[in-house]
Amino acid sequence: ELKVEQNPLFLSMQEGKNYTIYCNYSTTSDRLYWYRQDPGKSLESLFVLLSNGAVKQEGRLMASLDTKARLSTLHITAAVHDLSATYFCAVDHSGGSNYKLTFGKGTLLTVNP
């Protein structure tokens, strides 16, 4: 059974600081996704990582993927209040059922002024 673990689950940080969210998964997968969710809102797709060594950046967020270690990181640079949200990583199942996403529990990020 594919398992996805995120840590930390709760993260409180000050504006201007850097931090990293980690996402480990248990079996081979084809794609890894990062989503953002604001309270009461949809999940917004941030990144799709396809291959080993993939790195993508958007603004203050950078995601990377190490398929050998089965690890993805979401790095936050110089955090601002607007980044406060819950961040999920999700992994698809390789092979014929790769439409099926398995999610981590999410990381609730609070950025304090």
Place this chain on the structure above:
Amino acid sequence: NAGVMQNPRHLVRRRGQEARLRCSPMKGHSHVYWYRQLPEEGLKFMVYLQKENIIDESGMPKERFSAEFPKEGPSILRIQQVVRGDSAAYFCASSTSGFYNEQFFGPGTRLTVL
């Protein structure tokens, strides 16, 4: 282009009642997925549907839960005789095809069973 629509956004039911959750996919999307998020947990896959077909329902509880995606109209997730353990957020997602295609999520329906 409207995103994935779900209604109602909040639904309160008493034990034993039925709950019907609706999902309208994005325009041009013919593949729909339902996920459930229990408190303190991540989203869990329930079912994958195409128009008039259930492709994979491996994540659906064996009893009381059913899903459909008719030729016309929204996809519906139906929960009969709800119990308190059904209280959760139910998310719908859609995509243009089932494989290697990004899923776009709706805002979810928060179901509370009293």
